[in-house]
Amino acid sequence: MDGKVIFIGGGPGDPELLTLKAYNVIKKADVIIYAGSLVNRDVLNCAKNDSIIKNSASMNLDEILDLMEKSVKNGKLVARVHTGDPAIYGAIGEQIEGLKEKKISFEIIPGVSSFFAAAAALETELTLPEVSQTVIITRPEGRTPKPSAEAISKLAKHQATMCIFLGVQMIEDVVNDLLTHYKPETPAAVVQKASWPDEKIVKGTLNNISNKVHEAGITKTAMIVVGDVLDTEGITPSKLYDKEFTHEYRKGQLN
Structure with a gap:
């Protein structure tokens, strides 16, 4: 053999x-x-x-x-x-x-996950300094059951960046669960078929993302991304490339 x-x-x-x-x-x-x-x-x-x-x-x-x-x-x-x-x-x-x-x-x-491709399509970093340093990867409960502690409504309390697989067909339920802890104005996006030639992107907030998804006709093969990292204005720079920050490979320059 x-x-x-x-x-x-x-x-x-x-x-x-x-x-x-x-x-x-x-x-x-x-x-x-x-x-x-x-x-x-x-x-x-x-x-x-x-x-x-x-x-x-x-x-x-x-x-x-x-x-x-x-x-x-x-x-x-x-x-x-x-x-x-x-x-x-x-x-x-x-x-x-x-x-x-x-x-x-x-x-x-291993391979490149669709949530990485979705982030690339959205031109965003999922872990921004002082915004979110945690990414939660999950899915809503459907025919495949989930442990009760992993309900989206419970995970939402962390208010971290969330990438939700297999949930766009029940977008209203997902949004309702997220709103137990996220603010209605929290940025949200849906990327259908990330990296495919017919990729489709819908951006909004938890207030309006459901309607936008329905208007776009997205019913499957899509990633839901939620979190303040999607608002990319006024980013706090990482310490990694701060000229005043000293680390193993570079000595910081004092003003």
């Missing part, structure tokens, strides 16, 4: 945001299983002509593991391509568990 399964972070959509390591694996993979409901098919353009490519959107866990097992036993290299970074809402935990039970070798290659 010389084959192997490699989980790959396929990035947010733009094929050029695929890591070089992931690109090299896709290029030589014998079997590619990709999350077709989210992964941009163009990410796989570098695959070899005789590679077997399967869209996992129509497959269940047993079918995915069965294909992996048969391929690896035949000495095949399997690339399992997930959107963004597979560690965030990638559903790789149960796949890893299944592979371990079958004693199948695997590896994980």
Whole structure:
């Protein structure tokens, strides 16, 4: 059994945001299983002509593991391509568990998450000095349950930068939960398909973001970003490049 399964972070959509390591694996993979409901098919353009490519959107866990097992036993290299970074809402935990039970070798290659691509699209830094030094990554509860302590209404009390996955279809509920602690005038934005050619950006505040999202026709594949970091005027500069600030690599200049 010389084959192997490699989980790959396929990035947010733009094929050029695929890591070089992931690109090299896709290029030589014998079997590619990709999350077709989210992964941009163009990410796989570098695959070899005789590679077997399967869209996992129509497959269940047993079918995915069965294909992996048969391929690896035949000495095949399997690339399992997930959107963004597979560690965030990638559903790789149960796949890893299944592979371990079958004693199948695997590896994980990280990728560029969509919340990073959303921040780039919004031309913002998610952690600004004296504004927010914390980023909360979460999702609203849907068919997948959440621990009660992780409810958005409870996380909102930190008033940190918040990046909310898988919530745009219930934007009103998300906003209502956020308003338990954030002010109505708190900046908010929604980025649909960040880094894709048809990327769409909606900006507003918690007061009006729901209406703007509906007017833009955004119903899925979008990131909600909330926090004062989206208001980029009057930024307090970081100490890192302050000419008067001394650190390990540079002595500060006194006026």
